[in-house]
Structure formats: C-alpha cells, structure tokens
Amino acid sequence: MSTPASTPGSVRGGRxxxxxxxxxxxxxxxxxxAILLWQGFVTVLAVKPFxxxxxxxxxxxxxxxxxxxxxxxxVTGRNALIGLVLGAIVGVLLAILSALLPILDEMxxxxxxxxxxxxIVALAPVLYTMFGANAETARQLVAALAVxxxxxxxxxxxxxxxxxxxxxxxxxxxxxxxxATKTVTLPTAVPFVFTGLRIASSLAVISALIAEYFGxxxxxxGKSITSAASSSNYGLAWAYVLGSIILGLLFYCAALGxxxxxxxxxxx
Amino acid sequence: xxxxxxxxxxxxxVKAVSRVFTGRKGASVTALDAVSLTVAPGEFVSLxxxxxxxxxxxxxxxxDLDTPTEGSIEVFGKSAxxxxxxxxYGIAFxxxxxxxxxxxxxxxxxxxxxxxxxxxxxxxxxxxxxELVGLxxxxxxYPDQLxxxxxxxxxxxxxxxxxPSLLLMDEPFGALDExxxxxxxxxxxxxxxxxxxxxxxxxxxxxxxxxxSNRVVVMSPRPGRIRDVLSVNLGRMSDRGxxxxxxxxxxxxxxxxxxxxxxxxxxxARGVETR
Numbered sequence: 001m002s003t004p005a006s007t008p009g010s011v012r013g014g015r016x017x018x019x020x021x022x023x024x025x026x027x028x029x030x031x032x033x034a035i036l037l038w039q040g041f042v043t044v045l046a047v048k049p050f051x052x053x054x055x056x057x058x059x060x061x062x063x064x065x066x067x068x069x070x071x072x073x074x075v076t077g078r079n080a081l082i083g084l085v086l087g088a089i090v091g092v093l094l095a096i097l098s099a100l101l102p103i104l105d106e107m108x109x110x111x112x113x114x115x116x117x118x119x120i121v122a123l124a125p126v127l128y129t130m131f132g133a134n135a136e137t138a139r140q141l142v143a144a145l146a147v148x149x150x151x152x153x154x155x156x157x158x159x160x161x162x163x164x165x166x167x168x169x170x171x172x173x174x175x176x177x178x179x180a181t182k183t184v185t186l187p188t189a190v191p192f193v194f195t196g197l198r199i200a201s202s203l204a205v206i207s208a209l210i211a212e213y214f215g216x217x218x219x220x221x222g223k224s225i226t227s228a229a230s231s232s233n234y235g236l237a238w239a240y241v242l243g244s245i246i247l248g249l250l251f252y253c254a255a256l257g258x259x260x261x262x263x264x265x266x267x268x
Numbered sequence: 269x270x271x272x273x274x275x276x277x278x279x280x281x282v283k284a285v286s287r288v289f290t291g292r293k294g295a296s297v298t299a300l301d302a303v304s305l306t307v308a309p310g311e312f313v314s315l316x317x318x319x320x321x322x323x324x325x326x327x328x329x330x331x332d333l334d335t336p337t338e339g340s341i342e343v344f345g346k347s348a349x350x351x352x353x354x355x356x357y358g359i360a361f362x363x364x365x366x367x368x369x370x371x372x373x374x375x376x377x378x379x380x381x382x383x384x385x386x387x388x389x390x391x392x393x394x395x396x397x398x399e400l401v402g403l404x405x406x407x408x409x410y411p412d413q414l415x416x417x418x419x420x421x422x423x424x425x426x427x428x429x430x431x432p433s434l435l436l437m438d439e440p441f442g443a444l445d446e447x448x449x450x451x452x453x454x455x456x457x458x459x460x461x462x463x464x465x466x467x468x469x470x471x472x473x474x475x476x477x478x479x480x481s482n483r484v485v486v487m488s489p490r491p492g493r494i495r496d497v498l499s500v501n502l503g504r505m506s507d508r509g510x511x512x513x514x515x516x517x518x519x520x521x522x523x524x525x526x527x528x529x530x531x532x533x534x535x536x537a538r539g540v541e542t543r
Contacts, residue, residue, distance in 0.1 A: 165365035168333050173382050174353045183382070187369050 053235045061235035062242055069243040072221040077247050079136050079220065080208040083143020084251075087204070088197055090144070091151030098152075099159040099185075112152055120146045121207055124214040139211040139220070146207040147200040151193065158192025159185055194259040201255035205248045221247065277345040279434050279466035280307040280330055285339030287325050287492075299325040301491035302339070309433065312460060312467045314477035314484045316525065322492020323470045324438055330468060331359055331436050343434065355383065357434040358427035358465075362442045364419035366411040372398065372422050373407045379429045397425040400459060417448040424456070428463065435460075435467045441476065450513070453479055457508045474529070478502070478521045479512065486528040496528045 035055045041047070042054035049057065062069060098105035120142055127138035162185050170180040212222025221244045228237035287300040300322040307313045315323040328334040329341055332348040343351035351357060358379075366375045376394040385393070398407050401421040411419055420440055427435060441449045453476060460467060460480075471477050477484045481500050488495040500521050502512060512518055 163363075163365070165361050165363045166367070168328075168361065169359070169365055171333055172331055172352060172357075172359045173379050174355065175382050179382055183378070184367065187367070 049234045050232065053238055057235045058238040058242060061233075062239040065236060065239055068224070069221075069239055072219065072224045072240060073243050073247045075136075076205070076209050076212070076220040076222065076244070077250075079139040079211075080143050080204040080247075080251065082140045083145075083208055084147050084197075084200060084204040086140065087144035087147025087200065088151045088193075091148045091196070091200075092155050092193060094148075095152050095155035095159060098156055105156070112149060115145065116149045116153075121210045121214070124211040127211075128215045133215050134217055136217065138216060139208050142211040143204045143208040146203040150199040150203065151196040154192045154196030154199070155189060158189030161192065162188050191259070191263040194255070194262050198252070198255040198259045201251040202248050205244070205251050209244055277309075278306045278342070279309045279311065279344060280305070280468060281342040282306070282326070282330070283340050283342075285326070285329060285336045285341060287322070287329060287334070288337045298491035300329075300336075301493050303492065303494055304339075305485060305494065305497075307434075307466050307468060309466050310464045311483065312469065312481045314469045314471055314481040315487060316471055316474065316477045316484055317487030317492075317495075317529070318472070318489055320492070321487040321489040323487050325492065326487075327436055327438050327468060327470050331357065351434075355379075355430055356432060357436050358430065358432035359436045360420075360423045360427040360438070360440045362439040364411070364416075364423040366419055366422055366426075368411050371408050371410055372403060372414070375411070375422055376426045376429055378426060383430070393429060394425075397428055400428070400462070401425045401455065415448075417444050417452060420444065420452065421455070424459070428459070428465075431463065431465075433465050435465050435469075437467060437469045439470050439472070441473075442471070449473075449476070454510060456480060461504070474522050474525045475513070475518075478518060478525060479508070484521075484525055486525060498524055498528060 039054045039056055042052060047054075094108065098108055123145065124138055124142050127141055131137040131141075166184045166188075167180075170184055175183065209220070209222040212220045213226060216223075218224075218227070221240050225237050225240045225244070228234075228240060282303060282305040285300055285303050286298065288296050288298050290296045299320075303322070303326060305313075305326075315326060317323050325334065329336050330343065330348060332341075332352040341348040344356050346354065346356070367378065370378065373391075373394045376397050377390045380390045380393060395407070398404055401424060403418060403421060403425070406414060406418065411422070414422070420443075424437075424440065427437075441452050444452060457480060467480075469477070469480060478500055479502075484498045484500060486495045486498065487493065498521070502508060502515070502517055502521065
C-alpha cells in the first residue's frame with residue numbers, strides 16, 4: 001500500500017531463449033540450494049516441527065492434502081478476484097470522474113489518501129457484522145477496498161500524462177473534448193491502469209486471505225492456516241502457506257503479463 | 269471581410285501582434301512586440317532567431333494554439349480561430365508527437381478519422397502520403413520501431429493529410445542529425461513543390477532557412493521583434509536540389525542572414541539588391 005503510483009513499462013522483456021535460460025536458471029538454482037540448506041539445517045539440528053518443519057515435510061503434506069489446498073486456493077482466489085474486479089472498476093471510474101471534475105478530485109484526494117494509510121483488513125470484523133459471518137462479502141469488500149487505492153491513484157496519474165504535443169495536436173484538429181479523450185487521454189492512461197492493477201493484484205490476495213483471520217466461513221486458505229496451526233498440524237499449516245504463495249504469484253504474474261501486453265506501445 | 273474585395277488574399281496576415289506572458293507575482297514577459305507579417309499563398313517563409321525571440325510563439329498564435337494579447341491574425345481572410353476550426357492548416361512540431369499505440373498508417377489517418385472521412389478514402393490517402401514521404405515499407409510499423417527521422421517524416425505526412433494550403437512547422441528537423449536533416453530538407457522542398465502550400469517554418473539553422481525559403485524573417489529577442497526580412501532568390505522550389513547547397517548565391521544569402529542575426533543595428537541591406 002506504500003507505493004500507490006509507479007511508472008508503467010519499467011519491466012520489459014524481449015530476450016531470446018538463451019537470455020531466458022540465463023534469467024530463469026540462477027534463481028531456480030538458488031531456490032534449490034536454499035531448500036537443501038533448509039532441510040539440512042532442520043535434520044542436522046533436529047529442529048522441532050512446531051518451530052520449523054523441513055521443506056520435504058511441507059512438500060509431503062502439500063502432496064497429501066493437495067485437494068484441500070486447491071479448494072482453499074479456489075475460495076480465497078475467488079474472493080480476491082471479485083474484490084480485484086470490483087475495486088478496479090470503481091477505482092478507474094472514480095479516477096475518470098476526478099480527472100474530469102477537478103473539484104471532485106480536491107474532495108476525494110484526502111479521503112483516498114486516508115484509505116491508503118488505514119490498514120484496510122482492520123475493517124474486516126466490522127464488515128462481518130454488517131454482512132453476516134456466513135457470507136464471503138466482507139472478504140471481497142476488504143479486497144476491493146485494498147485494490148481501489150492503487151488503481152485510483154495510478155489511473156488518475158495516467159489520465160494526466162497526456163503529452164503537451166498531443167494536446168496541441170488535438171487542439172489543432174479542432175477535436176471535441178470527447179474525441180480528445182478517446183483518441184489520446186484514455187490510451188495514454190491504459191498502461192498506468194494496468195500498473196495499478198499489478199500492484200493491486202497481490203494486495204487483493206493478501207487482503208482476502210488476512211480477512212479470513214477475523215472470522216467468516218471456513219474453507220479459504222487463511223482459515224485453513226489458522227485451524228491447521230491450532231491443531232498442531234504444522235506441516236499442513238505450511239502447506240497452506242505454500243498454497244497462498246502460489247495463489248499470490250498467480251495473481252501477480254497474470255497482472256504483470258497483462259501490463260506488459262498493454263505497455264508495449266507505451267510512451268517512452 | 270476581404271474575401272469579396274480582394275481576389276488574392278494572404279495566406280497569413282499578422283497585424284501588430286503582441287503576446288505578453290504574465291508570470292506569477294505579476295512579472296510579465298513580452299514574447300512578441302507589435303509584430304506584423306504577411307505570407308502569400310504558396311510562399312515559404314522561415315522564422316529565424318535566437319532562443320526567446322518569440323518565433324515559436326508567433327507560430328502558435330497563427331495556429332490558434334495561443335491567443336495574442338494585442339493585434340489580429342488572419343489566415344486566408346478568416347480569424348485564426350475560424351481557420352483552425354475549418355482545418356485550413358496542417359501542423360508539425362519539433363517532437364513528432366505520434367501516437368505510440370497507432371501504426372504509421374494509423375497516425376497519418378488520425379486527422380482524417382477525426383474529421384469523419386470514410387475508411388476507404390482514409391486508407392487511400394494514407395497510402396498516398398506514405399509513398400510521398402518514402403515510407404512504403406513501414407506502413408504497419410509502430411513509431412517506436414522507427415528512427416527519429418522516419419518519425420518526423422510520418423509527422424509531416426500527417427500534417428499533409430488534408431491537403432492544407434498552409435503548413436505550420438515548428439523546428440520539425442530540430443532534433444535530427446545534420447545528414448538526416450539535409451535529406452529531410454530536400455524532401456520538404458520536393459513536397460512543397462508538389463503541394464504548392466504556403467509554409468511558415470520556424471528554425472534556428474541559417475542554412476536550413478535559406479535553403480528552404482522564399483523569404484527569411486530574422487527575429488530578435490526580449491522583446492520578440494522582427495529585425496529584418498530577407499528575400500532569398502534561389503529559384504523555384506521545384507528547381508532546388510542538393511547542388512544548391514554549393515551555390516554562390518546560397519552562401520551569399522547565408523552570410524546575409526548571419527549578419528542580420530548577429531549585427532546589433534539593422535543594416536541597410538534589405539532584400540537582395542545589395543551585393
């Protein structure tokens with residue numbers, strides 16, 4: 001939540017297969033080495049599993065409980081996705097309104113900034129009482145609120161990035177303000193919207209998951225982590241953590257892919 | 269009001285125009301001070317002068333991208349505003365200003381698209397212009413795949429899209445290297461000969477101004493004024509080619525412009541009679 005705005009297109013791919021191998025191989029190697037060291041550390045020092053289970057034990061639990069973990073990922077992922085879509089739509093629409101009506105921007109800016117500093121998951125218990133503890137609504141709303149902030153700020157920034165030369169050009173064409181918006185302002189803003197979405201994607205997963213810690217129905221990753229840990233099933237708890245990491249990565253990579261796709265022709 | 273009375277109207281008529289920019293704390297800068305200038309149809313006029321002499325400001329006023337503080341500007345007998353609304357001019361800036369998400373063809377079609385030209389007609393015109401600026405192999409490319417010179421050629425093609433009888437160009441070759449620049453100048457001369465549009469061309473390169481123009485308007489800064497106007501008699505546009513750059517008259521005009529730019533007092537040399 002600390003970086004609501006950043007520049008799009010800062011990450012660009014486009015290297016060959018050998019380049020890919022060179023970028024992928026070292027981190028994979030490092031990961032393998034780290035896992036082996038971790039396992040060695042746990043085995044040699046006989047660390048108790050409730051302090052830190054070995055990666056092999058976690059992997060074993062992950063394999064055995066794969067169906068449960070995947071179910072948890074689906075529940076939490078669904079909440080995160082609904083929140084992401086909802087927050088993104090509201091964020092983009094409000095940003096467009098703010099860009100069109102400066103007065104609205106002046107009114108909204110401090111409120112949105114306040115949203116950015118409030119730990120949004122703290123709202124979860126209140127939302128559970130509002131929407132009932134049996135519904136997923138509270139979690140989706142928490143995710144949506146967390147998503148809204150970076151999407152709003154990035155979109156608003158993008159809408160203001162129209163280059164002066166493009167503005168002059170549109171004026172020289174005597175283009176109507178709607179034509180100028182459609183031809184120049186919106187396409188300029190699109191990469192920024194997707195940068196906001198990239199930042200928001202991991203926030204959506206984190207918020208939806210953490211919100212589960214505060215109540216609501218069982219089945220999601222967050223609830224599963226807490227219940228596995230409280231029944232001393234540490235390997236299983238870690239297996240769910242692994243599932244959360246995978247879910248977060250899925251969201252992030254999807255958003256990153258989209259961002260790269262739309263930023264190909266971004267103004268340099 | 270002149271349309272009925274005068275059969276030959278000016279392409280551009282600038283009458284006693286001043287532009288004062290008011291900064292914060294009331295500090296004001298006079299970018300242009302009582303500037304008057306006329307450009308005949310089909311004439312190529314360059315505005316040259318050091319930075320801050322108001323040459324770009326003057327061009328922006330003619331394009332109605334800015335409004336004069338005093339004085340009036342007429343383009344083909346109409347107010348600058350009306351001329352802009354009627355799309356009487358095409359414009360090119362120092363930055364190509366292409367839309368990066370559109371192809372070369374898409375960029376050239378942009379003004380036609382905004383003004384409701386049909387798809388087929390747009391295609392055809394864009395193809396014609398791409399041919400004219402020698403980018404036939406690049407119609408489907410995106411701006412970031414092109415060199416600076418090629419981007420600028422696309423921008424020029426775009427400015428010609430609606431066959432304007434007036435072209436406004438604000439240092440369009442300013443960011444190019446010398447060799448590309450000379451090639452672009454040759455092409456511009458050829459294009460002007462083919463389209464017979466009047467051109468107002470802002471530059472701070474003396475050889476460029478002389479090579480391209482019928483008249484060179486030398487401006488001085490703070491406040492922006494026209495110091496002198498030099499007629500360049502180097503023949504018709506269609507006859508100007510690479511060997512003109514080696515021509516005696518070319519060198520002579522270049523040194524005349526240079527003297528006008530650097531000499532503090534206006535010299536007696538107004539025009540070409542003086543040798």
